[in-house]
Amino acid sequence: MEYFLLLVTKPDNVPIVAIVLLLPFFTWLAFSQGRRNDLAGTPAEAALNDKVYCWPYLCRNEFLCAIITMLVLGIWSITIDAPLEEPSDPTITPNPSKAPWYFLALQEMLVYFDPWIAGVVLPGLIIAGLIAIPYIDINPKGKGYYTLKERPFALITFCFGFFVLWIVLMVVGTFLRGPGWNFFAPWKEWDPHKIVPLTNVNLSYLFGIRNEQPAGIFGMCVVVGYFALGPIYYFLKRGTSKFLQELGLVRYIVVSFLFLTMMSLPIKMILRWTLNIKYIWVSPWFNI
């Protein structure tokens, strides 16, 4: 427990603790307003649509907000000192070595994917996917007010990605990963000699495929088949679904690709925890 407390109270981890406390509050704030708007039928902001002068009404609020923020920052800066460890030494590698806290979700993904996916492709797709959101979300409702029931898919997907795949992984990476990047529960002591049996196997092995080439083809089929789920669903349903017709093929392919890529992380995590799967697809050039 003391290791955990030491970690939580580390100066550089204050932002994570702050975010863990702030997020539930702001989520509650947003969702209570969304619920209120849904129950009322019209957003509360619609009634507040008359204009007020920026000076003094908006500028006053901005000033107030700045003062409070500076107060918080001032107290934070007076009470907690920025960390400074020993001078850098390339010959002494700390175990574990961790990236800055806001990159720890990415570092945590390294447990489940090779660096080229976890460190390069997935971050790139996160950025590209975020930029793509306004162009693939064709739902005209819920613009400019909080709501829950008018855009459930968008909210659930975003909140899942943000809370589970970003914040929770960040917290796990910061607080629960010890030497050797092994998992340590909060009450466990960090044991640098902890031995973790390497029992992970590739998916093809579980299916009894022992030779390299068939295993590669099998893995390719699984991965390609997984990403083909989206288009297959489209061609099955496009005749009857008005939503799919409005979305169009190009938008749909982008949505399904991004969604399936996002879901591949929790799927791989669960496969690792339950079946000790190492790779789905092993090829001479890369492993997935």
Place this chain on the structure above:
Amino acid sequence: MNERRNGLKEKITNNQIWQSMFRHGYEKTGRRYTLQVLQNVWLHLHPPRVTRHAINFRFTWCMGGITFLMFLVTAVTGVLLMFYYRPTAEYAFRDIQYLEFDIPFGMLLRNMHRWAAHGMVIAVMLHMFRVFLTGSYKKPREFNWGVGVILLLVTFFLSFTGYLLPWDQLAFWAVTVGTNMARATPVLGHEGPFAPQDIVTQANDVRFALLGGTIVGPSTLLRFYILHCVAVPLLASVLMALHFWRVRKDGGISGPL
């Protein structure tokens, strides 16, 4: 009492000095409120008037403004820190120690810079969260959402480049871990998939370009220093100008109508 106050106000505002500075009086009229915003370079990004819900903290959370404030704090404290810091392997760590122990308020200066940087990362995440939850990225704000995503990336990169500068174990290894990822870039990193062997090597891949060497070393420190103090803040400023301008042009803060 009221008369005396008005007389004083008149004395302060009705003279050549005041009028040369502010170009408007201080009467309580809509015209003056408008001029106050339009004729002030610091306030003119605001429209003269906003919808009433835009001044509601419960709706806006003020997180975009806090992000900008944190950027300003890091800019001011950062300039002050630059007086005491030399980005070389010999001096960097000693300069931080000197700053902490010998310079009046040096520790406070460093703390403010670091915590404001962390605060900026938190605020920018919450800002994005609010903008998503209110559906404010929807037409006509699609492009500005994209600019915001790039600004999020720039914020991370600003914070990350600054992380190395104290040149202690924490900084050195965090940046080593972070930049090791670049090795695995497909095609362009020497350990990445599809990298042409013997052509893309440790000494010419993207990680080398980022570090100025094959490991984090003195040239990395200089590189990150220049990125942190000049290049990335400039980029951030340009993008912020674009971001704020587009907020205005796309119809101000989003609302249900």
